[in-house]
Amino acid sequence: MRPRPPAGRRSLSQAIAERIAALPPLRDEIAAAGLRADKALGQNFLLDLNLLDRIVRSIGLQPGDRVFEVGPGPGGLTRALLKTGAQVIAVERDARALPILQRLAAASDGALTLIHGDAMAVNARELAGEGAHIAANLPYNIGTPLLTGWLTQTPWPGWWRSATLMFQKEVADRIVAAPGTGAYGRLSVLAQHRAQVAIETILPARAFTPPPKVDSAVVRLVPKPAPEDVPVALLERVTAAAFGQRRKMLRQSLKGLPGGLEALAALGIDSTRRAETLSVNEFVALARVLHSSPADS
CATH class of the missing domain: 3.40.50.150 (Vaccinia Virus protein VP39)
Structure with missing residues (x-):
């Protein structure tokens, strides 16, 4: 009170x-x-x-x-x-x-x-x-x-x-x-x-x-608190790529994002899924993997 x-x-x-x-x-x-x-x-x-x-x-x-x-x-x-x-x-x-x-x-x-x-x-x-x-x-x-x-x-x-x-x-x-x-x-x-x-x-x-x-x-x-190891600008790049071609499978929409397909594989996310099926936590996880990879450095 x-x-x-x-x-x-x-x-x-x-x-x-x-x-x-x-x-x-x-x-x-x-x-x-x-x-x-x-x-x-x-x-x-x-x-x-x-x-x-x-x-x-x-x-x-x-x-x-x-x-x-x-x-x-x-x-x-x-x-x-x-x-x-x-x-x-x-x-x-x-x-x-x-x-x-x-x-x-x-x-x-x-x-x-x-x-x-x-x-x-x-x-x-x-x-x-x-x-x-x-x-x-x-x-x-x-x-x-x-x-x-x-x-x-x-x-x-x-x-x-x-x-x-x-x-x-x-x-x-x-x-x-x-x-x-x-x-x-x-x-x-x-x-x-x-x-x-x-x-x-x-x-x-x-x-x-x-x-x-x-x-x-x-x-x-x-x-709410946001993970410090996930830059919001990188999260926006991931979602821009994924939803920029939302009708296509992730293997197609993320292939132009450096490290995108490798991040999907590292997380075990089926690359035939579409962006709208991923949860917020899955997008955050993708951004975290990309941030820790040489492609984002």
Whole structure:
């Protein structure tokens, strides 16, 4: 059981929550600002307060915890995060949303730090600090590159304690996919090698404004220790080769990877199998053998 936060901190959190509750409803803020979701920025706004609160509860935040948020837009998720007493560092590229977020920052009494910038370009570790959580309704067009960047940081585990992220459901399915399924691929192996992953909830398209063409899902990732003798860059090379020709047998897809066929033989992996049948542990084992072989030195 976690210790209860000091009474002063709890009362401060309550005061912030009350000030946020007194702000105009999100729909009114959006209408007054003339803010419309920009497809070029991959925007779809989630405004359902009950859904937002449910997502934030799944993180298990305590007052004073730091959260790094990407693409807050009009600040729906940001409001829910701030109501827990968390310190939020939000990076927003769209200047049109800044006035709404600045009013939210004022109401938060310093609990919200607003950065006008591109999440693909900022140094998240510097901004959020070690031990922060990540929470975001990720813009559809940069969600996968951002996650891949967070998962391939070295040394590992990285600066973040957990990541609670909204993706298109198709991407969420790829992250948690099991071997032998059509969704299983490079992202599945990387994510499951680096973190415990699970889909927390499914969000229907109608929950967003405007509704996208597909449903979304909230994925939670918690970093786990990774073997020091398996460089993640090498693991990515192995999966790139294997899944680059996923319809072919491994003896064909890995023949262009130096030492690949020898690694299969050393591990006793049938070379007539296809990439989608290998478990995460088998891919890691392949990378380990290659790393210890002269071909990788």
